[in-house]
Amino acid sequence: MTSADAFWMPFTPNRDFKLSPRLLASASGVTYQTVDGKSVLDGISGLWCVGAGHRHPKIAEAMKAQIDTLDFASSFQVGHSGAFKLADRIASIAPKELDRVFFVNSGSEACDTAMKMALAYWRIRGQGHRNLFIGRERGFHGVGFGGISVGGMINNRNAFGTSLLRSDHLRSTWEPATQAFVKGQPEHGYEMADELENRIIALHGADNIAAVIIEPIACSTGVLVPPKGYLKRIREICDRHQLLLIFDEVITGFGRTGNMFASTTFDVLPDMILFAKTVTNGASPLGGVIVSRAIHDTLMYGPRHMAELMHGYTYSGHPLSCAAALAMIDVIEEEGLLEQVNLLTPYFEEAVHSLADLDQVISVRNFGLAAGIELKAKQGAIGERGFNAQALAFKHGVLTRAPGDSLVFAPPFITTRSQIDQMVDGFRKTILETA
Numbered sequence: 001m002t003s004a005d006a007f008w009m010p011f012t013p014n015r016d017f018k019l020s021p022r023l024l025a026s027a028s029g030v031t032y033q034t035v036d037g038k039s040v041l042d043g044i045s046g047l048w049c050v051g052a053g054h055r056h057p058k059i060a061e062a063m064k065a066q067i068d069t070l071d072f073a074s075s076f077q078v079g080h081s082g083a084f085k086l087a088d089r090i091a092s093i094a095p096k097e098l099d100r101v102f103f104v105n106s107g108s109e110a111c112d113t114a115m116k117m118a119l120a121y122w123r124i125r126g127q128g129h130r131n132l133f134i135g136r137e138r139g140f141h142g143v144g145f146g147g148i149s150v151g152g153m154i155n156n157r158n159a160f161g162t163s164l165l166r167s168d169h170l171r172s173t174w175e176p177a178t179q180a181f182v183k184g185q186p187e188h189g190y191e192m193a194d195e196l197e198n199r200i201i202a203l204h205g206a207d208n209i210a211a212v213i214i215e216p217i218a219c220s221t222g223v224l225v226p227p228k229g230y231l232k233r234i235r236e237i238c239d240r241h242q243l244l245l246i247f248d249e250v251i252t253g254f255g256r257t258g259n260m261f262a263s264t265t266f267d268v269l270p271d272m273i274l275f276a277k278t279v280t281n282g283a284s285p286l287g288g289v290i291v292s293r294a295i296h297d298t299l300m301y302g303p304r305h306m307a308e309l310m311h312g313y314t315y316s317g318h319p320l321s322c323a324a325a326l327a328m329i330d331v332i333e334e335e336g337l338l339e340q341v342n343l344l345t346p347y348f349e350e351a352v353h354s355l356a357d358l359d360q361v362i363s364v365r366n367f368g369l370a371a372g373i374e375l376k377a378k379q380g381a382i383g384e385r386g387f388n389a390q391a392l393a394f395k396h397g398v399l400t401r402a403p404g405d406s407l408v409f410a411p412p413f414i415t416t417r418s419q420i421d422q423m424v425d426g427f428r429k430t431i432l433e434t435a
């Protein structure tokens with residue numbers, strides 16, 4: 001019998017988990033099977049990544065064919081066709097002006113990579129003093145030192161505080177008094193973006209700021225949806241002061257909002273887009289930064305024998321991940337997954353808001369196939385109720401995650417209405433029983 005001791009689990013209370021491990025054995029479509037044969041519906045698409053459902057045959061076939069042909073090829077001064085094809089393909093589906101793609105292996109690496117690109121860009125333009133980054137409270141951009149610096153989740157920064165990069169943060173757009181049970185985007189609050197100009201730029205000076213980095217929807221913190229017009233206003237302020245705008249689409253990218261990118265959904269063009277997760281349907285690690293031609297071309301600088309950006313990872317553009325991603329983009333297009341997200345969204349919205357009648361529920365928020373159901377926090381023990389609910393939901397056959405006291409609901413794009421109903425039913429039982 002394998003012991004549970006050696007594996008130090010990430011983002012997990014290890015001592016608690018190991019008292020009663022939740023072990024998954026297999027998966028298919030929208031359903032996991034546990035080691036003891038129980039079915040659990042995937043209410044969080046694995047970890048926001050399995051949009052097309054588990055073990056999609058086209059993705060599995062593409063990966064099998066790839067491992068039998070070319071298992072590994074570096075992208076340092078050699079290459080393989082899969083990485084070039086994938087970059088072309090991503091450029092063709094990204095907003096038009098963004099057509100250069102740098103591959104990494106995760107969302108965290110994408111964030112740190114984009115921050116390096118921003119610093120290098122300003123340096124080449126003779127403005128190396130622009131080295132302050134602006135993130136947002138409750139934002140999540142992974143766990144690299146760049147990502148936690150611009151991130152706004154206190155527990156992720158606390159222990160490492162003295163090592164953070166220079167950063168400041170916009171306030172979160174969350175306003176419980178007016179947004180608690182809003183469906184989709186709040187009508188009011190776009191003017192919260194003005195803080196970028198009125199406080200941040202006024203305090204630090206635009207000339208010192210390298211970039212503003214935000215998630216179009218702050219998903220990891222429990223799904224905080226931007227008020228209508230907020231993102232456009234941020235873009236306008238960035239333009240007025242020549243700040244780079246980076247959208248972290250690690251969760252929203254590749255379909256969750258009903259378009260390939262939330263930048264398209266919200267009709268706002270950033271200078272860089274970060275992606276990861278759904279790009280391979282979670283089947284193999286891959287992330288990246290999609291960069292505007294202008295930034296890319298500025299960075300194509302220096303002697304011909306020198307790499308223009310001294311940056312990259314052994315597994316940047318790994319053949320297996322590229323094969324998985326090419327197959328995933330085919331699946332999204334050929335199987336009409338974006339249309340499916342758009343069709344399912346109104347049903348999903350009504351279903352998740354049906355939980356608003358429960359006493360313990362203090363907010364329900366949603367956009368596309370992402371929702372947060374916030375529970376009343378226990379006095380003096382923020383997060384405990386959410387933590388207990390997450391474990392209980394698993395017993396009731398639904399996989400979810402609980403940032404703080406919010407339960408996240410983000411099913412695969414292929415989920416049926418009846419599976420949505422079953423999951424909502426599981427959430428209802430869970431919330432009623434959660435102490």
Ligand SMILES: Cc1ncc(COP(=O)(O)O)c(C=O)c1O
Binds near residue numbers: 251
């Ligand atoms: C918006 C966002 N950015 C970055 C990350 C980090 O991605 P990874 O865990 O692949 O490093 C996440 C992970 O959930 C995320 O939600």
